Amino acid sequence: MASDAPSAEKEDRYARSAQPNQERDRLSKEVRQQRIIAQLSAAPTLRASELAAALGVSGETIRRDLLELHEQGLINRTYGGASRPFAHEPSRSDRRHVMIAEREAIAAAVSAMILPKEVLMLGGGTTTYHVARFLAARNRDITVITHDFAAAMALGTNPTIRVLFCAGRLHASEGYLLGSQTIASINGYEANRAIVGATGLGARGIYDADEEAGAVYGAMIQRAAEAIVVADHAKFDQLAVAICSRWDAIDRLVTDRQPQGSLAGGLKEAGTEVIVSGP
Numbered sequence: 001m002a003s004d005a006p007s008a009e010k011e012d013r014y015a016r017s018a019q020p021n022q023e024r025d026r027l028s029k030e031v032r033q034q035r036i037i038a039q040l041s042a043a044p045t046l047r048a049s050e051l052a053a054a055l056g057v058s059g060e061t062i063r064r065d066l067l068e069l070h071e072q073g074l075i076n077r078t079y080g081g082a083s084r085p086f087a088h089e090p091s092r093s094d095r096r097h098v099m100i101a102e103r104e105a106i107a108a109a110v111s112a113m114i115l116p117k118e119v120l121m122l123g124g125g126t127t128t129y130h131v132a133r134f135l136a137a138r139n140r141d142i143t144v145i146t147h148d149f150a151a152a153m154a155l156g157t158n159p160t161i162r163v164l165f166c167a168g169r170l171h172a173s174e175g176y177l178l179g180s181q182t183i184a185s186i187n188g189y190e191a192n193r194a195i196v197g198a199t200g201l202g203a204r205g206i207y208d209a210d211e212e213a214g215a216v217y218g219a220m221i222q223r224a225a226e227a228i229v230v231a232d233h234a235k236f237d238q239l240a241v242a243i244c245s246r247w248d249a250i251d252r253l254v255t256d257r258q259p260q261g262s263l264a265g266g267l268k269e270a271g272t273e274v275i276v277s278g279p
Helices: 004-042 048-055 059-071 100-113 126-138 149-155 180-187 211-223 261-270
Strands: 045-047 076-078 081-083 119-122 143-146 162-165 169-171 176-178 191-196 205-208 224-230 242-246 252-255 273-276
Touching: 004 045, 004 048, 004 059, 045 048, 048 059, 048 081, 059 076, 059 081, 100 126, 100 224, 100 252, 119 126, 126 143, 126 149, 126 191, 126 224, 143 149, 149 162, 176 180, 176 211, 180 211, 191 211, 205 211, 211 224, 211 242
Parallel strands: 119 143, 119 191, 143 162, 191 224, 224 252, 252 273
Antiparallel strands: 045 081, 076 081, 169 176, 205 242
16 A cells, blocks of 8 residues: 555646646647737738748648637638638628727717818718717718718708718618719719728728728728728728728728737828727
8 A cells, every 4th residue: 555655646746747738738829829810910821831930830730720720710721821811791780789889989089070061971881870970969060971871861860960962872781872873973072081981900901891882982082181990999900802991091090999010000100090989
């Protein structure tokens, strides 16, 4: 019996010593995967061989990391490496129930900027709908050009706000008009400010999941003396199929958190002012 005690104690010591090694391995994988995601925010694609060399691990380890990140929807696996996933925006009916406090804080900040007699262009979407609500409640004697039915209805509750509605083809699920007629309508006006949302914000500019909607927002930005993007932090470092505008054409980003990393760098390089208004 006495001879068994040292053996049991030795096994116990071995088990305890193994736990920190397992924890270190787990944290090491987390750090690796965070580095992969961070590098993809700066470059749209990466090769597995380059990642393995940069992180000092084998190609097999990197392939396992890429597979796990792909299964979590954080990256897209490609032949020989990885790329950033594109954002696919949920339906408007789903989006309207999330980030309400953040969007209302953003809308309140935008409303405070607007002066009487100004002419605005207002893009479609859920965040811009909250902007319309706050403009109707707090602003007077302005003109708003929009292609979004919900925004027009909200603005119409204020008799001092003149609403001009663009022509175009109906996007039924989103509740706005788009297409060549919408862009032609926009090009017939001039505005003090354009206020648009986005599916995603990247280091190079703003993106939309619908290229035709993105073209409408791009036209608004071009026709206004000042361009304002309104987007909550969930849009940070998200790419989509269409780039609406580069940051150097955007004067202000109004959001609920301070951007970080490559997004912050792109905004700073372009000279885009960031206004943070959290709930």
